[in-house]
Every structure is written in structure tokens, then in C-alpha cells.
């Protein structure tokens with residue numbers, strides 16, 4: 222891997238120059254507690270200590286709402302609405318969120334590639350940023366705390382700047398086109414990088430192997446904890462909307478008033494909604510709140526074979542944004558009680 | 563066969579050629595692809611389904627119920643069940659629809675070759691199994707004895723009742739047995755009872771048979787028990803499953819089923835599953 226360093230003094234200029242490569246989006250503080258990833262005009266507003274945004278990066282690739290086709294009803298003609306996506310830069314993605322995008326890639330760019338997603342993914346430039354976990358994070362357990370591919374550049378905090386891993390041809394291009402911004406990595410930087418990594422590992426709340434969680438979950442699905450926790454759940458769907466790997470969508474045809482044309486739209490859906498498993502005739506594959514509640518735990522803890530990790534990347538968003546204070550991680554720790562005790 | 567101009571959601575335009583009433587709420591539609599290129603190339607495996615779009619109303623997953631040997635045409639048997647299917651019911655010859663697919667794994671027809679085949683359908687489940695059956699008729703030499711058990715609550719709900727009845731006697735001479743049975747119809751002159759009660763009348767040899775099962779999942783466990791009692795090999799029992807579906811291509815998440823150790827998309831990993839998948843996966847049926 223190619224490594225370069227950038228000093229803090231040059232960071233502002235670096236962020237400015239990123240705009241040359243596309244519209245720049247980065248986290249900004251929008252209230253006491255919340256951050257959002259917004260288009261950046263003034264780079265001084267960018268937050269470097271944001272751990273989670275109210276909407277995960279998936280929104281740039283699978284927008285909450287989009288038109289797929291324009292339909293000419295009489296002629297049964299479906300005209301695809303595929304717009305050229307201008308390049309854009311996403312700054313400040315943490316490791317878990319980059320892995321999350323790779324999971325979405327596995328789903329959206331499989332043998333039935335989704336061209337709408339693919340176009341946006343091609344246009345997106347990903348600049349990763351190191352982080353220190355809070356009490357919601359458990360990416361160490363899900364083995365998604367360090368990412369090796371899926372970014373152009375990844376910035377690791379140093380006392381006086383950042384150690385940068387260059388992760389793609391586009392990343393090399395950015396480095397090569399801006400030689401005045403980058404310096405060589407020195408011995409002290411490597412030591413500082415190692416210290417940062419060590420400090421970071423010590424901040425996680427739980428340790429050990431989590432790979433058996435999917436079996437333990439399967440074996441404890443009848444435990445009463447699931448009744449109790451499901452009882453608390455409001456079914457609001459915040460957890461799935463803020464999850465970087467939840468990707469369920471619904472599709473509808475919306476006719477125009479003239480009755481001659483219609484739009485085929487898709488928009489985010491959630492397995493926490495009753496309608497998600499409902500089929501014609503009134504049968505529901507997940508009729509109770511508990512079915513829906515457990516469905517998320519099952520789905521998130523299932524294995525995503527192409528990456529060898531679970532669909533859950535341990536970001537903690539679902540817990541952080543749950544209005545009912547339901548703690549995803551603590552529930553999983555609870556059913557594992559006895560292991561690593 | 564999903565080379566839809568780079569966009570998996572793109573639709574092939576199809577024209578309705580014929581519409582037949584099968585029951586009060588089920589119709590059979592014959593379609594043809596408008597594009598002669600597609601018409602020539604498009605094919606599928608029995609048990610696969612298409613996403614059928616009615617312009618301006620929406621899209622629904624429907625099993626293909628004809629034989630893949632008839633190129634350029636295909637049949638869908640559709641039950642009036644909700645918003646989109648009710649509107650599909652109003653289609654007349656000459657009308658257009660959009661179709662994409664075929665999707666799903668389908669039945670492993672090649673694996674079945676050289677063996678007997680027992681097809682057990684309950685209600686609308688006859689739709690995908692008719693495709694298996696038609697395919698077997700078109701390739702009669704490839705398969706051994708065949709039994710079709712077609713069941714429904716009432717005689718009037720039996721799908722393809724006339725078609726199957728008409729071929730019954732000729733079929734016997736070809737080692738094909740057709741059994742139609744109803745559960746709740748006092749006026750029905752034929753066999754009475756659930757599908758599984760008629761397994762014993764099948765002409766299929768349990769040790770040489772594959773079984774395809776399609777019906778309401780609630781019936782599956784009981785049918786499994788009966789099949790195994792009769793000596794059918796569990797490894798050779800296949801069922802089809804249903805879920806709400808929006809995309810058919812493993813994206814929208816609606817059809818995800820199973821547990822954390824066996825999470826499956828019914829649309830791409832199914833809709834056909836084997837007996838052992840079913841019994842080791844709570845939530846699949």
C-alpha cells in the first residue's frame with residue numbers, strides 16, 4: 222500500500238482541493254447531538270469528531286426516494302430515468318461505513334446489477350477518516366473496525382496531521398496531482414499511527430469473538446428477552462433507516478392526473494413496518510411486532526458470504542437513534558451471557 | 563437470461579393473445595413478446611417466475627405455467643387477489659403488459675431426468691407445477707412415471723381441471739396418472755380428501771421418484787410426513803415458497819426469509835427449496 226502524510230496546516234487546503242474532484246459532502250454539526258453529511262461550502266464547518274450522521278452514507282447511493290421509469294400507460298412504454306451522476310466526494314467515512322458500502326455493493330452489483338446504484342457508486346469518491354469508538358460502537362466484534370479496500374484515501378489521525386493510506390487509482394491521482402500537500406511518512410508517524418490504533422482498540426466496550434452470535438441468536442429466539450424488548454419497540458423504523466447496510470425498498474407506480482402517464486418510484490422501506498411482510502389476501506409473513514423485531518436481529522447477524530462478515534457492521538446507529546432506548550448490542554451480549562464472562 | 567439493456571428493471575413489452583377463465587377468480591393468459599429477437603431467445607426453467615407489470619398500476623411476481631419448449635409464447639395463470647391482479651383481470655387480447663425475468667432458481671429438471679415425478683399441488687400451487695408437467699410432456703422420454711395430484715377446496719377451484727381431466731385416459735397409457743381431489747365439496751363426483759391422502763394412489767415408485775410440492779406452506783409438514791411414510795426420499799422432495807416481492811432480483815429485501823444461519827432471498831435463492839433446507843430453517847415456511 223502507498224502511504225503519505227499530510228500536516229494539519231495543509232488540511233484546509235486539502236479539503237478545498239477535494240472540491241476539484243466533485244461536489245464535497247462531509248459531516249457538519251446540525252444540533253447538540255446530531256450530525257449530518259451535507260454539501261460543503263465552507264470547509265471550516267466540517268466536523269472531524271463526528272462518529273455517526275443522522276443518515277448513513279447509503280443515502281448517496283440509494284436515495285430515500287427516486288424515479289426509476291416514466292411510463293406511457295397506453296403504449297406500455299417504460300422509459301428509464303437514468304441520469305448521469307456528477308462525481309462527488311464523501312469525506313469522513315469511518316471504517317464501518319466503508320465496509321457497509323461494500324456490503325451494499327455485494328447486494329446491488331451482483332449478477333443482477335442495479336444500474337442506478339452502479340452509476341452513483343462510480344461517481345462517488347470516498348475519503349475515509351479514523352475514529353475513536355464511543356459506547357455504542359462494536360465494529361471490533363464484527364471485524365469491521367479496519368478496512369482495506371473501498372476508499373480512495375483513508376486518513377489516520379496523527380498528533381500533527383494524518384497518515385494517509387492510498388486505496389485506489391483515483392486516490393493515487395489525487396495524491397499525484399497535489400504534490401505540494403503531501404509529505405513522506407516518517408518513523409515518528411508510524412509510531413504515532415501504532416499508538417493511535419492501540420488506544421483505539423482499548424476504547425471498545427466488549428472484546429472477543431462474535432462469530433458464533435448467529436447460532437446463539439438462532440438458539441435463543443424463543444427466549445423471553447425478545448418478547449420484552451419487542452414490547453418496548455415502537456415500530457418506527459429509525460433503526461433500519463439509520464443502519465448503513467439496511468437497504469429494503471418499496472416500489473410503486475404513481476399515475477399522473479392525465480391518466481396517460483405514470484412514474485415508477487422506489488423509496489426506502491423497513492422490515493419494522495407491518496406492511497413489509499403483508500401479501501394479497503391479508504396473510505402476513507411477519508404478523509407480530511416480535512416477528513418484525515426479531516427479523517432485524519436475524520437479518521443483521523446473518524453472514525454476508527462475499528465479505529465473510531455479518532450484515533451488521535457494528536456502527537451502533539440503530540441503538541443511538543432508537544427512541545425507545547433499545548440497545549442492539551446489549552441484547553446480543555445478553556443472549557451470549559456465559560461466553561467470555 | 564437477464565440482459566435487459568443493462569437495466570435489470572427494464573421490461574419487455576408483451577401482448578396478450580388469449581384469455582381463458584379457469585375458475586371464478588383465476589384466469590389464464592397467453593402472452594407473446596413484441597420484440598422478435600426476445601421472442602426467439604427468451605426461455606426459462608419450470609418453477610421460475612416473471613415480474614409482470616401493468617402500466618400505471620404496478621408489478622407482481624407470477625410463476626410461468628407453460629412449457630419452456632414453446633418459444634416466443636408463455637402463459638401465466640393469475641388469481642385476482644388485490645390491486646394489481648384485479649386490474650390484470652380486465653386485460654383483453656391485444657392489450658400490452660411489461661415483463662421481466664425469468665427469475666428464481668426453478669426446479670432442478672435435469673436432476674429429475676430418468677426418474678419418476680410426483681407433482682402435488684394445492685390450490686393456486688398448480689400454476690408452477692403445470693409448467694413442470696408440460697415440460698415433462700414435451701420431453702416425455704426423459705422421465706419415468708408421472709403422477710399429478712391436483713387439489714382444492716371445491717371442484718370449482720381446481721385449476722386446469724378440464725385440461726387435466728381431458729387427458730386422463732390417454733395419459734394412463736403413457737404411465738401418467740392424474741388425480742384431482744377436493745376437500746370440502748359434497749357435490750364433487752370425483753375423489754375427496756386432501757392431496758396427501760392420495761399419495762398412495764400415485765403410480766410413482768417412491769425409491770425412484772422426485773417430488774415437487776406447491777401449495778400453502780401450512781400443509782407442507784403434513785405432506786412431508788406422508789411422503790416419508792410412503793418411502794419417498796426426503797432428499798428428493800422440493801417445494802416452492804412465496805413471499806411478498808418487489809424486485810425479484812435480491813435487492814428490495816421483502817422476500818428475505820430464514821434465520822441468522824440460513825438467510826435466503828426467496829426470489830433468487832428460491833422459490834424452490836429442498837426438504838432439508840426447510841426443516842433446518844425456522845421461518846422458511
Ligand SMILES: Cc1cc2nc3c(=O)[nH]c(=O)nc-3n(C[C@H](O)[C@H](O)[C@H](O)COP(=O)(O)OP(=O)(O)OC[C@H]3O[C@@H](n4cnc5c(N)ncnc54)[C@H](O)[C@@H]3O)c2cc1C
Pocket residue numbers: 499500501502611620621622623624625626639640641642643644645646647648686689690803804805806807808833
Ligand atoms: C414466486 C411467486 C410466484 C407467484 N405466482 C403466482 C401465480 O402463478 N399466480 C398468481 O395468481 N399469483 C402468484 N403469486 C402471488 C402474486 O404475486 C400476488 O397475488 C400478487 O402480487 C398480488 O398483487 P396485488 O397487487 O393484486 O395485491 P395487493 O395486496 O394489492 O399487493 C400490493 C403489492 O404487494 C406485493 N404482493 C402482494 N401479495 C403478494 C404475494 N402473494 N406475493 C408476492 N408479492 C405480493 C406485490 O408487489 C403487489 O403489487 C406469486 C407470488 C410469488 C412470490
Ligand code: SF4
Pocket residue numbers: 453454455456457458459460461493539542543544545546547
Ligand atoms: S428504532 Fe427502536 S423503536 Fe424504532 S423500530 Fe427500531 S428498535 Fe423499534
Ligand code: SF4
Pocket residue numbers: 460463464465466467521532533534535536537538539540549
Ligand atoms: S444493525 Fe445497528 S449496529 Fe449493526 S450496522 Fe445496522 S445500525 Fe449499525
Ligand code: FES
Pocket residue numbers: 806807808809810811812813814815816817818827828829830
Ligand atoms: S423480491 Fe426483492 S429481494 Fe427478493
